Amino acid sequence: MQVYLPIAEVSINVFLLVGLGGAIGFLSGLFGVGGGFLMTPLLIFIGIPAPVAVASEANQIVASSVSGVIAHWRRGNVDFKMGGVLLAGGFVGSYLGVELFAWLRTVGQIDLVIRLSYVFFLGIVGAMMLVESSRAILRRRSGTVVRRKLHQHYWVHRLPLRMRFRKSKLYISAIPPFTIGALVGVLAAIMGVGGGFLMVPAMIYLLGMPTIVVVGTSLFQIIFVTANVTFLQSVTTQTVDVVLALVLLAGAVVGAQFGSRAGQYLRGEQLRGLLAVIVLAVVAKLVFDLVVTPEDLFSLGGPGSH
Amino acid sequence: MRRCALAFAAASLIGLLAAPAGQAAQLAADLSRDTVAITTGFIGDNVIFFGAADGPGHIVIVVEGPPKDTIVRRKSRVSGIWINRHSVTFANAPSFYAVAASGPLDKIVSPRSAQKFRIGAENLELLPIQPENARVSEGEASRFREALIRNQRRAGLFRPNVAKVVLPASGVRLFRAEIFFPSNVPTGAYRVRFLLLQDGFVIQRFERKLLVSKAGLSARVFRFAHQNSIWYGIVAIILAVAAGWGASWVFARK
Numbered sequence: 001m002q003v004y005l006p007i008a009e010v011s012i013n014v015f016l017l018v019g020l021g022g023a024i025g026f027l028s029g030l031f032g033v034g035g036g037f038l039m040t041p042l043l044i045f046i047g048i049p050a051p052v053a054v055a056s057e058a059n060q061i062v063a064s065s066v067s068g069v070i071a072h073w074r075r076g077n078v079d080f081k082m083g084g085v086l087l088a089g090g091f092v093g094s095y096l097g098v099e100l101f102a103w104l105r106t107v108g109q110i111d112l113v114i115r116l117s118y119v120f121f122l123g124i125v126g127a128m129m130l131v132e133s134s135r136a137i138l139r140r141r142s143g144t145v146v147r148r149k150l151h152q153h154y155w156v157h158r159l160p161l162r163m164r165f166r167k168s169k170l171y172i173s174a175i176p177p178f179t180i181g182a183l184v185g186v187l188a189a190i191m192g193v194g195g196g197f198l199m200v201p202a203m204i205y206l207l208g209m210p211t212i213v214v215v216g217t218s219l220f221q222i223i224f225v226t227a228n229v230t231f232l233q234s235v236t237t238q239t240v241d242v243v244l245a246l247v248l249l250a251g252a253v254v255g256a257q258f259g260s261r262a263g264q265y266l267r268g269e270q271l272r273g274l275l276a277v278i279v280l281a282v283v284a285k286l287v288f289d290l291v292v293t294p295e296d297l298f299s300l301g302g303p304g305s306h
Numbered sequence: 307m308r309r310c311a312l313a314f315a316a317a318s319l320i321g322l323l324a325a326p327a328g329q330a331a332q333l334a335a336d337l338s339r340d341t342v343a344i345t346t347g348f349i350g351d352n353v354i355f356f357g358a359a360d361g362p363g364h365i366v367i368v369v370e371g372p373p374k375d376t377i378v379r380r381k382s383r384v385s386g387i388w389i390n391r392h393s394v395t396f397a398n399a400p401s402f403y404a405v406a407a408s409g410p411l412d413k414i415v416s417p418r419s420a421q422k423f424r425i426g427a428e429n430l431e432l433l434p435i436q437p438e439n440a441r442v443s444e445g446e447a448s449r450f451r452e453a454l455i456r457n458q459r460r461a462g463l464f465r466p467n468v469a470k471v472v473l474p475a476s477g478v479r480l481f482r483a484e485i486f487f488p489s490n491v492p493t494g495a496y497r498v499r500f501l502l503l504q505d506g507f508v509i510q511r512f513e514r515k516l517l518v519s520k521a522g523l524s525a526r527v528f529r530f531a532h533q534n535s536i537w538y539g540i541v542a543i544i545l546a547v548a549a550g551w552g553a554s555w556v557f558a559r560k
Contacts, residue, residue, distance in 0.1 A: 004348040004489060006524035007531055011349050011489035047490075059542050066550025074558070112389050227543045234539030238531050242542050243346075243524075249546060253553030290387045298453030300461075301377035301393065 007241035008052040014247060016046065021060070021251025028064050028252065029071070029259025030266075031200070031215070031275045036061050036193035036226075037122065038282060039248070048244065050111075055233035056241040056248070061194045061226040063249040064256045065219045071260040072216025079167035079213045083220040085174050086181035086199070090225045093185020098232060101190055117191055119286050125201050126279035132205075133273035140269070168209045168217075177207060185225060194222035197279060204272075211268040215260075332360045333510040335367075335500040342487050343521035350489045353516065355406065355498065356482040363504040364407065364414040365471045365481045366425055369516070371402025371463070372494030375435065378450045378457070394442055394450040395435045401492040403427055403458070406469035406483035416506030423501060423508055427455045427464050462488040493518050 004011040020042060024035040036057050043053035072078050104113050159173035180202045188195035199218045203209045209217070234240045263271060335357025342351050355367050376399040382391040407414060411426055420429045432451045434442045442450075458464035471483040495515055502510035520528055531538045 002347065002349045002489070004344060004346050004524050006346075006520060006527040009490060009492075059546055062543060062546035063550040063553075066547050067554045068550075070551065070554040071557075112387075223547075227546075230543055230546070231539040234531070234542060235535045238535055238538075240531070240539065240542050242527060242531075242538075242545065245542065246545065246549070249549050253550055257553065257557040292388075293383075294381060294388055296453070296456065296460075297381045297388075298450065298457060299379050299381075299390075300454065300457045301379050301390075 003243065003247065005048070005052075005241050005244045007056070007239060008048050008244055010047055010049075012046060012048070017244070017247045018251035020046075021248035022255035023251075025064050025249075025252030025255025026259040026262070027255075027278070028061075028196075029068050029256035029261075030263045031196075031259075031271060035064065035252075037118070037191070037197055038278070040193065041282070041285075043244075048241075049239075051237060051239040052241050052244070055230070055237065055239040056244045058194075058226045058229040058233065059240050059242070059245040060248045060252060062223055062230060063245075064252040065194065065223040065226065067253045068219045068256045068260055069216060069223060071257065072219065075216075076167075077213050078216035078220050079165055079209070080217075080220065081163070082165045082168055082170075082177060082203075082207075082209070082213075083217045085163070085177045086184075086217070086221045087224050089178040089181025089183075090185040090188075090195075090221055091228065093182035093187075094189045094225055094228055095185075096182070097186035097189025100186065104190075114191055115286060115290060117187065119283055119290070121187065121191075121198060122279050122286075123283045125197060126276050126283060128205070129201055129272045129276035130280065133269040133276060136269035137273060165209075167213050168207070170208065172207070177203075180206065181221065188225055189229065194226050196222050197275075200275075201272075211271075215263070333500060333502045333512045334358055335512050335514065337498065337514060337516055340515075340517060342491070342516065342518040344489075344491075344493065344519065344524060345522045346524050348489055348524070350491070351487050352484050353487060354482060354484050355500070356480070357500060357512070358480050359502050359510070360479070361502070361504075362479075363502050363509065364409050365473070365483075366408070366411075366415065366423075366501040366503060367406040367469075367471060367483055367485075368423070368425060368499045368501070369402065369404040369485055370400040370424075370497045370499075371492050371518075372400075372496070373398035374401050374492075375399070376401075376454060378454045380450070380453070394447060396432045396451070396454060397435050399432055399454060400430065401494070402463050402487075402496065403430065404465035404469065404485045406471050406485055408471035408473055408481065411468060414503055414506065419503070419506060419508050423499070423511075425501070426468075427459070430455075461490065463490065463492070487518065491518055493520060 001014045002011040003014045024039045028035040040053050040057045043057065044050050069078060159175045161174045162171060163174045164171045180199065184195040184199045187198060196218050200214055203214045203218060204211060230240055335355065338354035342353060359365065375395055375397055377393050377395045379390040379393040381388045405426060415425050420426055424430050432454060434447045436442060455464055459466050465485065469483050469485050471481050473479055473481050495517055498514045498516050500512040501508045
C-alpha cells in the first residue's frame with residue numbers, strides 16, 4: 001500500500017515506513033538516543049529528499065522521545081534539574097547552530113560538512129564506547145571486582161555555580177552540563193539529529209552521571225531541542241512532512257515502548273557496547289560512500305541548495 | 307465505459323475534421339483528462355492521448371513539464387574523498403519529458419525537425435547559464451547536458467522509452483497513445499504537442515495543456531505548510547507530543 005507524501009512529493013510503501021519507524025523506535029527506547037542518526041540516512045536512501053528527511057525526522061523524534069521519557073519517568077529515571085540545565089545550553093547551541101548552518105550554506109559544501117561531522121563525531125563516540133564497554137564486560141567476566149569511585153572528579157566539576165543534582169547523585173558546577181548542552185545543540189542543528197548519541201556518552205564520561213538516569217534525562221532534553229528544530233524548519237524551509245512523520249511515529253512509539261522494556265534486561269555496559277557497534281557500522285557506511293567512486297559522478301541539485 | 311467515451315470523443319473529432327474540406331491534412335486531438343490529480347493514494351497515473359488525422363503521415367506526441375532552472379553537479383576526488391566540485395545550471399530545462407511516436411524516431415523525423423520541435427530528450431535546447439567570472443565551454447556543457455538527461459531518466463521524469471502511438475484504423479486515421487506519469491511527477495502546467503509528420507517534416511501541429519496538481523488531503527497539507535507555516539510547525543509538534551503520550555498511555559494500561 002503506497003502513500004503519497006505531500007511535502008516530500010513522492011509515494012512510498014506505508015509498511016516500509018512503519019517498519020523503519022518501529023525498528024529505529026526500538027533502538028531509541030533501548031539506548032535513549034533519538035535514532036535520527038540512523039533514520040535520516042535511511043530515509044534519504046529510500047528516496048525522500050534530504051531536507052525533508054532531516055526536518056520530518058526531527059518532528060518524529062519529538063514523539064518517540066515523549067513516549068520514551070514517560071516510560072523512564074514512571075521508573076523515576078529522569079533528572080529534570082540536570083535536563084533543564086542541558087536544555088538551557090541546548091537552546092543557545094541550536095540557535096548558534098542554525099546561524100552556522102546558514103553561513104555554511106552560503107560558503108557551499110554544507111553536505112560535506114554534515115557527512116564529515118557525522119564520521120568524526122560518530123567515529124570518536126563509537127570507538128570510545130566500544131573500548132570502555134568491552135573492558136567493563138571483560139572485567140566482569142574475569143571476576144575481579146574493582147571497587148570504583150562513584151564517579152571521577154575533574155577540575156571542570158569544581159567551577160563556580162555548583163548545583164546539587166539529587167537524581168544523578170552529583171554536586172558539580174552547572175557550567176559543564178550547560179556547555180555540553182550547547183555543543184550538542186550546535187551539532188544537532190547542523191547534523192539534523194536530536195544529538196542523543198553525543199549527549200549520552202558525554203553525560204556518562206564527562207559528567208559522571210549514573211547510566212540509569214542518563215537515558216531518560218537525555219530523552220527529556222531531546223524533546224525540546226527537536227521540537228525547536230521542527231518549528232524552525234517549518235517556518236524557514238517548509239520541509240516538515242507531517243504525513244511522513246506521523247507514519248514513521250506510528251511505528252516508532254510502539255517500538256520505543258518495547259525498546260525501553262528490553263533495556264531493563266540488559267546491563268549498562270552491554271547496552272553501551274551494542275550501541276557502539278551500531279554507531280561504528282553507520283560510520284563505516286558513511287566513509288565507504290565518501291571514498292568509493294560513485295556510479296554517476298553527476299547529480300541534480302535542487303534550486304538554491306548549494 | 308472509458309473506451310466508449312473515447313470512441314465518442316474520437317467520432318466527434320472526425321466530424322470536426324470533415325468540416326473544412328480541401329485542406330491538405332488535418333489534425334485534431336485531446337487527452338483522456340485535463341488534470342492529473344495527486345491524491346494521498348497517488349502511485350502514478352496513465353494519461354491517454356488520442357485524436358485523428360485525415361491524411362497519411364506519422365504522429366508524434368511530446369509532453370513537457372513546467373520549465374525549471376536545473377543545477378547539475380559533478381563530484382571530483384579531493385584527498386581521497388568524493389565531493390561536489392563543479393556545477394552547471396541549465397536555464398528552463400523541462401521538469402518532465404515524454405515522447406510518443408507511431409514509428410521509430412530516427413526513421414520518421416528528420417534531424418532538423420527533431421531539433422526544431424524538440425523531439426527526443428537529446429534534442430532539447432538546454433543552455434547553460436553562464437557565470438560572470440568563467441564561461442562554460444561547449445564540451446563541458448554537453449557532458450553536463452548528458453548527465454542531466456541521464457539523471458532525469460533514472461528518476462523516471464524523462465520517460466526512458468518512446469511510447470507507442472497506435473494507429474488502429476485506415477482511412478480517417480485514429481490514433482491513441484498512453485503515457486505514464488510517475489508518483490514523483492512535478493506539479494504545474496504541462497505542454498502537450500501533437501505533431502503530424504510527412505516525409506520527416508512536421509506539417510500540422512496541435513497543442514493542449516495538461517495540469518498536474520495535488521488534490522484532497524495532500525493538497526491541503528501542502529497549502530497549510532506553505533501559507534500558514536508557523537501554525538503548521540505548532541500543529542506538527544502537538545501531533546507528535548500527543549502521539550507519543552497516547553502510545554505510552556496505551557502501553558502503561560496493559
